[in-house]
Amino acid sequence: xxxxxxxxxxxxxxxxxxxxxxxxxxxxxxxxxxxxxxxxxxxxxxxxxxxxxxxxxxxxxxxxxxxxxxxxxxxxxxxxxxxxxxxxxxxxxxxxxxxxxxxxxxxxxxxxxxxxxxxxxxxxxxxxxxxxxxxxxxxxxxxxxxxxxxxxxxxxxxxxxxxxxxxxxxxxxxxxxxxxxxxxxxxxxxxxxxxxxxxxxxxxxxxxxxxxxxxxxxxxxxxxxxxxxxxxxxxxxxxxxxxxxxxxxxxxxxxxxxxxxxxxxxxxxxxxxxxxxxxxxxxxxxxxxxxxxxxxxxxxxxxxxxxxxxxxxxxxxxxxxxxxxx
Numbered sequence: 001x002x003x004x005x006x007x008x009x010x011x012x013x014x015x016x017x018x019x020x021x022x023x024x025x026x027x028x029x030x031x032x033x034x035x036x037x038x039x040x041x042x043x044x045x046x047x048x049x050x051x052x053x054x055x056x057x058x059x060x061x062x063x064x065x066x067x068x069x070x071x072x073x074x075x076x077x078x079x080x081x082x083x084x085x086x087x088x089x090x091x092x093x094x095x096x097x098x099x100x101x102x103x104x105x106x107x108x109x110x111x112x113x114x115x116x117x118x119x120x121x122x123x124x125x126x127x128x129x130x131x132x133x134x135x136x137x138x139x140x141x142x143x144x145x146x147x148x149x150x151x152x153x154x155x156x157x158x159x160x161x162x163x164x165x166x167x168x169x170x171x172x173x174x175x176x177x178x179x180x181x182x183x184x185x186x187x188x189x190x191x192x193x194x195x196x197x198x199x200x201x202x203x204x205x206x207x208x209x210x211x212x213x214x215x216x217x218x219x220x221x222x223x224x225x226x227x228x229x230x231x232x233x234x235x236x237x238x239x240x241x242x243x244x245x246x247x248x249x250x251x252x253x254x255x256x257x258x259x260x261x262x263x264x265x266x267x268x269x270x271x272x273x274x275x276x277x278x279x280x281x282x283x284x285x286x287x288x289x290x291x292x293x294x295x296x297x298x299x300x301x302x303x304x305x306x307x308x309x310x311x312x313x314x315x316x317x318x319x320x321x322x323x324x325x326x
Contacts, residue, residue, distance in 0.1 A: 124149040201262035231263030233322035265325040
């Protein structure tokens with residue numbers, strides 16, 4: 001019996017080594033399992049704050065992109081607007097020439113060539129000479145300033161060089177300074193009782209206000225639209241002035257007239273798109289069509305030839321023809 005029990009609990013060397021190896025393996029597995037449970041039980045990292053940060057950055061980028069688009073849009077609008085001339089530019093820039101020679105001059109009887117030397121265009125010089133031919137005279141510097149064809153900018157340049165004779169030096173042909181003032185006062189008195197016919201292209205605000213039915217606001221609008229047009233060729237154009245309806249026009253039409261020799265004309269053989277666009281009747285598309293037609297067919301030999309442009313119908317031609325020249 002004892003011998004049998006000893007046999008059960010007695011190990012050979014190989015069995016003993018195998019048992020030791022088995023115990024070591026069991027210990028290693030136990031350690032690995034415990035370590036795995038430790039690592040797998042670690043708390044998970046919370047990335048919600050990081051996600052919020054990413055969302056904030058994305059929102060800022062979208063806002064910056066939208067701002068850039070709007071900024072570009074505003075810049076384009078500003079560029080388009082800057083291409084559109086103001087009323088003062090339309091009234092004055094046409095009289096600015098690259099070369100000019102300033103010298104002392106008496107505007108009465110000054111030749112057309114001398115006006116051109118002073119920086120005016122030949123057309124402007126002809127308008128002034130037409131004014132003199134019809135009896136117009138310059139009694140003071142202010143009379144030169146009132147000339148429609150001379151812009152405010154150009155007048156400021158010319159004003160220091162204007163030389164007019166003193167009162168005592170004026171001969172009888174000018175009727176004398178004192179007589180002129182008296183006659184002017186008498187004319188204004190007569191005008192208040194019996195309004196005369198006012199020339200739209202040379203009138204100032206006080207002249208226009210002498211017509212019954214034209215107040216300060218209407219006078220300014222009439223002059224502003226005259227500057228945009230380059231002058232009136234027909235009194236019917238007054239109906240295009242804001243606020244002058246059929247009844248208002250009927251009340252004033254007998255007291256106004258329009259001399260087309262004073263209007264500023266556009267040379268259709270040299271004008272660019274920007275020059276044509278200054279005339280309110282000509283849209284950008286029509287201006288481009290005229291220039292393109294000229295480039296394709298050569299210079300115009302007559303104003304009638306612009307009717308070859310597909311965008312110019314009979315009605316539009318009749319409206320713009322008085323403002324065109326070759």
